[in-house]
Amino acid sequence: MIRANFLGYTTVTSSKHFPDKTPDESANNQAGEQEASRPLANKRLGRSGEAQPRKPRIQVRSSSAKTSGATKGRADKRNTDKYNTDARKPSVSQGLHHRNQHQGRYDMAALVEALPALSDYLILNPRGEQTIDFADQAAVLCLNQALLLHHYGIQGWQIPVGYLCPPIPGRADYIHYAADLVAKYQLSPRNGQTRVLDIGTGANLIYSLLGASVYQWQMLACDIDQAALDNAAEILQHNPALATQIQLRLQSDKQSIFRQMIQPGEHYQLSVCNPPFYESAADAQAENRRKTRNLARHQQTRTTPGTEPVAPLDSGVNTDTVSSNDPWAKAKSAPDHRALDKQRNFGGQNNELWCEGGELAFLKRMARESKEFATQVDWFTSLVSKQEHVPMLLEYLKRQGAKKTEVVKMAQGQKISRFIAWTF
Known part of the structure; x- marks a missing residue:
């Protein structure tokens, strides 16, 4: 069974209902089409056109895509092309980064060609457009798997039971804007590849996968959780080309961030991180209750890929998602799957969201x-x-001696996010 807490994160509590052998998780905040699918949440369309209680397929509209193999081939070609990071400077008002592949509505026909199992979850919204029920977490997880396969050629992506899952469009935005920083300051070495630190990569490995597949970066993916890194290693087994670009490293000192991760003689052009953001489990639970109250008000809002359908504009809540084990969160422990019910949306996962x-x-x-x-x-x-x-x-970075700082704002539909960058 798969449940969602209303911070916008998806939690996997069982794998038996997954559509195939490599069930991949996505966050319900990734959905770009939640707005009109809710009225049909319990009306999956069967082949006869009648409402069905289970998950029948609906006919997928034709598209110009070929076969699943061809779709993957196109994704591989796109991911090996050189991205023009010197293009026009993106504007926050334009929504997703202009190189982000998840612009506009999802092409459901193309996604189904990449992953036929997705057709089991297709419904029609009141405008007659194909979508999924974004309240159905199994449907969202299948969509995420299809997005990674179709757009990036990533296979075998999976998350262990109880771990949190990322929204792909929002994650991709951070990587694209980070690439702009690399281009702006000409950080890429003349003889060699750009090397990037992924702090707190989590079991989903998403930043490293995107950085390696889109920009061919050499990634060092770090985490304090061996189970998370074991899952990341399994993902790389399904993607041998990416395995040559991504190195996994366990942080044994939970009080350190860069120490032990950066070895003598190593040099990196960039580091990326999605930090824990709550001060306590009580704060996280209070936010969960607030989001539950606001769910009905936001669930009909029209959104685009990468948005958080239940979060108000610039709410200050990191609903973009948290990696499965955010770095150095306090008191890491195995999730208590028995606690994952509607009354305890955090269960054992609260420690992934907060640090002292x-x-x-x-x-x-x-x-x-x-x-x-x-x-x-x-x-x-x-x-x-x-x-x-x-x-x-x-101000704190200035006191630490940072010579230059930047704040890069990103917009995903109604959600405003940002990252801070500094150099010495």
């Missing part, structure tokens, strides 16, 4: 420690969920 002192304390620690590696990392970056933290972090 919350986001601000974590990022200040990152800023202090980054100074030790000023000659080994060109630019450090991290998402910042709360806008009010930005001026405090900028």
Whole structure:
């Protein structure tokens, strides 16, 4: 069984209902079409056109795509093409980054050709357009798997029971804007590949997968959770080409961020991170209750891929998703799957969302420690969920000796997010 907490994260509690042998998770906030699918949430359309209680297929409209193999081939070709990072500077008002492949409505026909199992979850909204029920977590997980396969050629993507799942469009946006930073400051080495640190990669490995597949970056994916890295290694077994670009490294010191991860003689052009952002489990639970109350008000809102359908504009809540094990969150423990019910949407996952002192304390620690590696990392970056933290972090970085800082804003539908970047 798969449940969603109303912070916008999907939690897998059983794998028996997955559409195939590699059931891949996505977050319900990724859905670009939640707005009109809710009235039909219990009306899946069978082949006869009658409402069915289960998950029958509906006929998929024709598209110009060929076969599943051809779809993957096109994805492979797209991912090996050189992205023009020197193109026009993107504007926040334009929504997703202009290189983001998830613009507009999802092409359901193309996604079904990539992953036929997705057709089991297709319904029609009141306008007669194909969509899925974004309240059905199994449907959203299948959509996420199809997105990764169709757009990036990533196969075998999976998440262990109880781990949290990322929205692909929002994750891709961070990578694209980070690539703009690399291009702006000409960070790529003349003889060699761009090397990027992925701090707190989680079991989903999403930043490293996107950075390697889209920009051919060499990624160092770090986490404190061996189980998360074991799952990441399994994903790489299904993607041998990416396995040559992504290295996994376990952080044994939970009080350190860059120490032990950056070895003597190593040099990186960039680091990326999605930090824990709550100060306590109580804060996370309170936010969960607030989001539950607001769900009905937001579930009909028209959204685009990468948005969070239940989060108000610039809410300060990092609904973009949290990797399965955000780095250095306090008291990591195995999830209590028995607690995953409607009354306890966090269950054992609350420790993945918070750390002592919350986001601000974590990022200040990152800023202090980054100074030790000023000659080994060109630019450090991290998402910042709360806008009010930005001026405090900028001032703190100045006191730490940062020579230059940037704040990069991103817009995914109604949601505003940002990351902070600094160099010494």
